[in-house]
Amino acid sequence: MLDTAALLESPALHPLWQHLQASGPYQPGRGWTLDNPYHRPTDLSGLSPGSLGEPLRMETLCTRRSLVLNRLLFNIYEQNNLYLPPARFSEQEMQAFHGYYAPDFVAANALLRPVLERSCFDFLSGTISVQGPWSMAHLEEYTRDALSRFEAAPSGLCERIRRTAHPDKAARLFLLQVAPDFLSEASQMARALPGNYGPVHSELMKIFIDEFGYGVHPQKHSTLFEETLTSVGLSPRVHTHYYWYLPTSLLMTSYFHWITAVKTRWFEYVGALYWIEAVVPHFNRQFSRLLHDTFGAGVNTGYFDEHVGIDLHHRRMAFDKLIRPMVERYGDGVIPAMVRGIEASRLLGDVSERDYLEQMDFCEALAAGGAAPAGPWQGLPARELAAGTFLEPNVYDTPHVVGVVKGRVEVDGGYLSPRVLAPGEAVVVPAGRMLGVRVLEEGASLVLEPQAREERG
Numbered sequence: 001m002l003d004t005a006a007l008l009e010s011p012a013l014h015p016l017w018q019h020l021q022a023s024g025p026y027q028p029g030r031g032w033t034l035d036n037p038y039h040r041p042t043d044l045s046g047l048s049p050g051s052l053g054e055p056l057r058m059e060t061l062c063t064r065r066s067l068v069l070n071r072l073l074f075n076i077y078e079q080n081n082l083y084l085p086p087a088r089f090s091e092q093e094m095q096a097f098h099g100y101y102a103p104d105f106v107a108a109n110a111l112l113r114p115v116l117e118r119s120c121f122d123f124l125s126g127t128i129s130v131q132g133p134w135s136m137a138h139l140e141e142y143t144r145d146a147l148s149r150f151e152a153a154p155s156g157l158c159e160r161i162r163r164t165a166h167p168d169k170a171a172r173l174f175l176l177q178v179a180p181d182f183l184s185e186a187s188q189m190a191r192a193l194p195g196n197y198g199p200v201h202s203e204l205m206k207i208f209i210d211e212f213g214y215g216v217h218p219q220k221h222s223t224l225f226e227e228t229l230t231s232v233g234l235s236p237r238v239h240t241h242y243y244w245y246l247p248t249s250l251l252m253t254s255y256f257h258w259i260t261a262v263k264t265r266w267f268e269y270v271g272a273l274y275w276i277e278a279v280v281p282h283f284n285r286q287f288s289r290l291l292h293d294t295f296g297a298g299v300n301t302g303y304f305d306e307h308v309g310i311d312l313h314h315r316r317m318a319f320d321k322l323i324r325p326m327v328e329r330y331g332d333g334v335i336p337a338m339v340r341g342i343e344a345s346r347l348l349g350d351v352s353e354r355d356y357l358e359q360m361d362f363c364e365a366l367a368a369g370g371a372a373p374a375g376p377w378q379g380l381p382a383r384e385l386a387a388g389t390f391l392e393p394n395v396y397d398t399p400h401v402v403g404v405v406k407g408r409v410e411v412d413g414g415y416l417s418p419r420v421l422a423p424g425e426a427v428v429v430p431a432g433r434m435l436g437v438r439v440l441e442e443g444a445s446l447v448l449e450p451q452a453r454e455e456r457g
Helices: 004-008 011-022 049-053 064-078 091-100 103-127 136-152 156-163 167-182 187-191 199-211 221-231 247-261 263-298 302-330 332-367
Strands: 382-385 390-396 400-406 409-412 419-421 426-429 433-439 444-450
Touching (some): 004 103, 011 049, 011 103, 049 103, 103 247, 103 332, 167 221, 167 332, 187 247, 199 302, 221 263, 221 302, 382 400, 400 433, 426 433
Antiparallel strands (some): 400 426, 409 433
């Protein structure tokens, strides 16, 4: 069997890696937003081909390495999607379009995919248990109980957003976390459609048709989501706010690409699809209400309202028209894979929610003028930076001090409302949190160093 991990360590492939590191689509941006969907900044400088194979673990999902690996894998999957600008191509857009979809670039990325999939998803096998015995009756009881427990409690995420000092900014940050999926909704499902696999093939197509608005573009679910983004002041263009996708948000989106791209994971996909369709109505009902309470009459909640009704139907379809017929046809032996899909969806949903809430708390501290160092920091090494220098949003693995010695800089954690730091001011970025920096004045002197251990407590 071909071992792509070993192949990547071959010196003969070093030029391929260097090509990817230098490729246009992966180069840094110059500001908080991106101009087109073909620019996907991904800093590969700290990685080598041989290091790609080290698996992520639960405790390393919110790290800089996780962010890079998940950006890379997400971008590789996205090369299967076609994105076009809303109007005539500019010269820059046309060049970027051809660069992102260049066959050689696509092929180079594709070689990395199996290794990245193992690195990003292997932790699921050690975390999820699907031990049986399983039967259709057991599966029905298990899904009924799991869904009942989920729907018995209000959304903790919605409650936490309501309690913040800036629920509007917190809600926007959440919308950015689901944007990697919702802006091209059902593209993962589309991967599962080619082929010929019996009556369930047609049943899945029915769900897919719903997702695409029965061919009516204004009713397409991604169109509805774009309208929601516009109504709260966010750009509806694909991946304009790419920098603020947290690693676990990308991981959740890529999981569905993985289990539809790898055909042996078909039964796992059906389980995962069922769970997502099952839990959406309860959450979306509450999030729609939150958006109305936060933004008032001008907000467009059509995306979330549509899913309250249609996904009640879809969860019945997923169970009765996909899961049940396949168990009847292929036997109880396929049930563990379905359960694995359900459990993986639950786990990844919980992980991404925790990641978002911790980032939200950090953004709240930044917005309130907090997150200050506990002790002196002025003795730490500083560097002089030119005006306009942009340090991309990145996840910090250890607590870091960002302090201004001279000039002014702005920092942001995803609230899209940068805080300006003047000389003598500093913030601490907690471990696992994301922050970006932009220099506002020429000759600014900036400290960006790990926080001293004694200050961490």
